[in-house]
Amino acid sequence: MITGSLQNDALNVDRELVALLEKLSGRSRRKLSQEIARDLRRTQLKRIAAQKNPDGSPFTKRKARFITVQNGMKFLWRGELRNLKNWQFRKGRHGDMVTGFDIERSAVRSFYKRDIQRFIEVKKNRIRSRVKSKQTRMFKKLGSSRYMLAKATTDGAAVYFAPQVQRIAQVHQYGLKDRIRPNVEVQYPARQLLGFTPTDMQHIEYQIVSWLTKI
Template structure:
């Protein structure tokens, strides 16, 4: 995102804004950052570029969706939905929404006495839906960070996902882990200004300048 994305009106309003106090500019910047993050998250979830075009579809394949599981943990029967398995230095961890506690919980796999039921579905990515859409992790406030001060606004992805986000945003090549094979990804603009974003920012600037 840079100044070239903005209209002459927006740039003129920004120049006038320089006369406001640092605290006033910082407050306005936080409002702009909040709304801009919201619109970018909505676009990623809708699988669209800032200009309104759809993301290039990934090649049709089958993905495994982890629906739910039941297991015995420390003598208790627990039920999770939308679970996932990850490896840590201390062992494999299963995380999911705990139906009994009504919150997300994590369990070390080694602490589970036995599994009662594990539900998995295979879904084709040829039909986009909530389960198969791309960038589900990136399209969350946890991973799309915002910062604002009296000099401007920044949206960026968290360090742990910034690399993969850049590969898709710029359409770069990525080497497959453990193999001498590179994959060329199509460009999918994850962040940017839509015409509606620019119009909204102009209105925010006009409202601010009118009231100060």
């Protein structure tokens, strides 16, 4: 969770401004916090959509996805040479099977592996899948107004993720490990979803000064 206190030097707020803020009524501080939280939430969403960390560096890209394409297979089956294309392994009633388009028979055929005497040739390619750039943009869900929330109090403004997505957000924020299947654990690179940019800091100070000049 990102939490910025209006009375905290971590926001690089001048001590004189802090002293002036302390003299504001609770209602006035809350209204100022609401403005800061609203704008900070907007800039966080915009930055995530741009796939950038607070320091301006791009998010680490996803690893390339690969698809295995089975081109062809030749084998001896009960003394006969069979030639399949677009084949796949599957489970049959009595054991493992190979199913594919039998070129000589011009039809889809299935063969139990136990009946195959010898594999002569097996062709398959591992190709990189290509998807449109819009489809590769990460954090479409996390970077939406539905799951990024803003909160304002008399003492500070905060932007944070909704409870139902906080765990996965933390995994990406800090580059943690996550179990995607019972026996598969993945180490994710750190992608800082929430954080202050230099522009954010300048804008917050500007908001505070502007607010104080109104009173």
